[in-house]
Each structure stands twice: as C-alpha cells, then as structure tokens.
Amino acid sequence: MPRVLLIGYGNTLRGDDALRPLAIERLRSLLWDAEVEETEFLSCRQLAPELAQRLASSDLALFVDAACDGESGTVRVQRLSPEAGDVASFTHHVKPEVLLQLAQALYGRAPQAVLVSGAGAAFESSERLSEQGQQALNEVCRRVPRMIREFLACVTNNNIGL
C-alpha cells in the first residue's frame, strides 16, 4: 500500500493553476523507483469527499496547489490538521482540512498532511504557465521529493514522520 498520497489539484485551463498536474507528472520522474512504489500520484480538478478513503489509507498526504496570494514564484509549505469546515459546497469542492476531517470521522484515521502551494501570477484562461508559475513549479519539484524522501526515511527508522 502506498504510504504517501501526492494530490495535485487545480484547473489546467486557468494559467498557473495548471501547476499541479505538471508538478505531478514531473515529480514521478524525480523520485527513485522504490519511492515511486511507496507513493500514489493523483491529479484532479478539485478535491471531492470521495478522496477521504484514500487519505485514510495513507500515512502522509501532500497536497500540491497553486496559490494566487503570496510572492509570485515562491512556494509556501503548511502543515494541515483535520478541521470541520464549510460544508455548503460539499458537492463540488472541499478544503484539504475538511477532507482530513472526513477521513478521521468516517475511516478512523487521518494521515499527516502538508499543503505545498506554489504562488502563481496569472490565472486567466490559458494553457501556459507564466514565468513566475514556472519558477514556483521548479521550486515545488525541488522540495517535494525531499519531503517524501525524509518521510520515508523516518518511517523506516520508526520515527514519527515529518
């Protein structure tokens, strides 16, 4: 069973929001085979409640998203914890924290979770990344393999993880 769930979400038709599928594609090639075997790669347009079960069967969830705030081209890493949040838009999109809460409430466990946000600059209709979006993508692809590697090493050594 993959220990790491790598979820990239966003809209590929909205400029820098496409950072996530590009990141997921590239990250697969940046990991060692053994690390790939421990990782489930998932690219989706939006987070939906059906992902809760997959989260519950993982040890680490890495959410990769594009952010429209923050300094363009940079990356922000944020630890997440389960949170009972807005349920009004439950049918369309849920926040990662709410998804973790669902996993906890329905399946008895939520993984450690981290949100990796690459700050983009252009989110209008486009299938190309901006220069800043490209910078953020590069940074995401530099940091995430390291995080996965460190986590797997910690688990192997019976430590608690990240």
Added chain:
Amino acid sequence: MATITIDPVTRIEGHARITVQLDEGGEVQNARFHVTQVRGFEKLCEGRPFTEMPALMARICGICPTSHLLASSKACDDIMAVRIPETAEQLRRIMNLAQIIQSHALSFFYLSSPDLLLGMDAEPEERNIMGVIRKYPAMARDGIRLRQFGQRVLETLGGKRIHPEWVVPGGVSHPMQADQRDIILAEIPEAIRITRNALRWFKGQIENFRAEVRAFANFPSLFLATANDVNELSFYGGWLRFVDANLNIVADHITGTAYMDYIGESCSDDSYLKSAYFKPLGLTDGVYRVGPLARLNMCKTAGTTQADEELAEFRELERHSVLSSFYYHYARLIEILFSIEHMQMLLHEPGILGKNVRAHASPNDFEGVGILEAPRGTLIHHYRIDQNGLIKSVNLVIATGHNNLAINQGVVQVARQFVRGNRLQPGMLNRVEAVVRAFDPCLSCSTHAAGAIPLDIQLLAADGEMVDRLRR
C-alpha cells in the same frame, strides 16, 4: 402583506431563492421559486464548429457533464445522419448509467439525507452532511462509496470524473479494454449491497414522513419520459411519451424536432429558469414532471431482476401513478439499483470490447436533436448549423426546466401546509426547501456554487419593516 424570502435555497445544485407571501393574518397566499443565475451557453456556442459542441457542453456543469456530453453527441450524430456502431451505443449507455448512479447517490446521501436521517425539524447547525457523518457514519461511508463507484466508471471510461471527453460525434473515441471492464465488474456487488441497504432503510422510514408525503408536490400532473418498444425503463434510446396522472398516453412517439410541437417554453420576470409546459394544454394546465418519479410511473417494468422487485413494491404505494414528489427519493434509489444491474448486463455483452466504436461523416443535415434521460429527467439538445458546419442556434431544455412549474406548485403546497403565522421556525422553512430538493434541481448549467452559502430569511411587514429574521 408580508413576504418571507429564503435566499439562497441550500443543498441544491445552483443558486435560487424562494419567496413566500403571507396575508394580513399570517397565512400563506402564494410562493415562488426563483432561479437567480443566468444560463449563457445557448448564446456563447453560436459560431462554434458543431463538432466542438460535446466538449463545450461537458463544461456546462460539474455535476452532470456526462449527460450534456451524451445529449450533445446524439445531436451531432443527428446532424451527421449516422447510426453509431452498436458497441459505441452500449458504451455510451454504460456511461449514462454511471452518471445516473453518481448523481442520484449525491442527491440522496449528500443533499437530502440530513433531512431524512436527522429530521426536518433538527437544528440547522446539525442538519447537514457533517451531522450525518457524526451520527450515521456507516451510511455516510456507503454514500461516499456508491458515488465513488459511479465516478470510477466515468473515470475508467472517460479518462476523468469531471468533464470527460471520451464521447464524440459518431460514437466514442476508443474502445473499452478487458481490464477496464473487469475493474468495474468487480465493484458491482458492493454497489448493489449499498443500494439495497439504502432502499430497505428508506422504506422503513416512510411512515415517519406521512405529512411530507401528503404535501410535497402531491398533485395530479402529466409525466414525460423516454419510452421504448418493450415499455422498460429507458435512459438512452427510444422516443418521448407524455402520460396523464392516470397513466393514459396523451402523446407518443415524439422524436427529433417534433418535441417543439408538444413542449412550450415560457419565461417569467422573476426567474432565469424557463418553464416548460405541455403545449396542447397551455401554460396553466400543461404542468408535467420528469425524472425518476416520471420514469418509474411510465415504464411497465424496469428490465432487471432486483429493480423489478423493488418497482413492484413501489407501485403498491398508489392505485395508479405515484403522485407525491416526496417519492422522488425512493424512485432515485430504485433507479440506482436498475442502473447497476443494467450496467452489469451490458458489460457481459459479447461485443462490448469491440473495436469498431466510431462512425465518421460530414454534416448531412442542418439541424440535429439529441434526447436522453439525465439523472434529473429528460434532456434535449437542439442545434442548427450553417453550410460551414458552424452553430447558428442552440436550444437546451433541461430537466429542471421541465419540472419548474411543478416545483413552483409544490412550493405553494408545502408553504400552505407548514408555514403558519408571523413567527418563523426553521423546520417550517426547511420543508419549503426540502420539496425543492426532492426534485433535485440542478441549476448549475451555467455556473457553479462556490464558497459558503449562508441562509438569510427575512420576514417583512406590509410596510417593508423587517419583523423577524433567521440567519445561518
């Protein structure tokens, strides 16, 4: 005269509000369901090559993109005047069944289960999907699992759960592989188990909702659905048929552009949603309903073993047709069961892995109509093109438009039954919302709900002064 406004209506797909008008004594005089979002797709598609329409139409909604994709492809088939390969038609049917499963599961488990499980009068803070998860986690897990099954089929065939593009004019873009078929087949027993459990539970709850059964859009009306030669439940092929409340056929064998002879469309000043009506009877008397209730009323049998057993029991509710719209929930569960069973049958068809899945042709007609049964009811796509194959006009008649007049009548009926006096109680107004939810309206054909949706109910006196307010 005072007016109560429920704005927005919650736990539906899209943006709407309800106004309830009270007389001086606090009794309900009238009520209206207003859709406050604009549908712009008919206009923005003008000038596009007709072959782009399926992909464009799939973007119309995040809940039922597959239904629009399929109806659009059927309209394009009609323009090309092609008969698509049999394998392609079976694959399209499977995709439509998957769409119905996931959408019905969403309606029942995510949107309506808080009312059904926690009660119409439960505190609003608790009466939501998180409340269901806290109190009934096993059922919530089943709901998620069932929707996941439908979505997985869509993803397996269409490449992605939302806005798949696999269905194209003339068929589908590529055949099904054996491993794809086997993945779906392996999950079917669990999906059937979940659905049967939900049906058993729902049937056991009906006694607790007698008042809602009596008052939730419970009146004689016409019904519209797709019919076929064997009078079985039909979602993809066949023709349109209208029946009256006693199930007498009033119009039959309606295909192609002939729908315009029977379906009129009316606009009002207070809503962006068109009201469809049965033209021969006019706007006032031509109210009809579509969707699960209409389909189960109209068919003689479902066509699969377990669904037929459930349908026989469903029929015992009334002597003729089942008229209460509260039973849309029940009908939805039976349709899920049918869809799973029917999907299983189609997957076992010997030709299902056939490689011939697409017919190619240039336009052979300047007009095309695609009709199928979407989860919420009959969906019609009607396109006209010019000599270069560019779209000249588009008309979409969606299920919620067919149901609009009935929804409005239902809102009046429920408001008169449950809303009393000048002091509001959440349970009263929740029932007004719940009758709308029973129809599972999808208003998202042009936009999506986003962010937190607050509820703000204001009770205004005749002079406009606010005398009471509930917010969440």
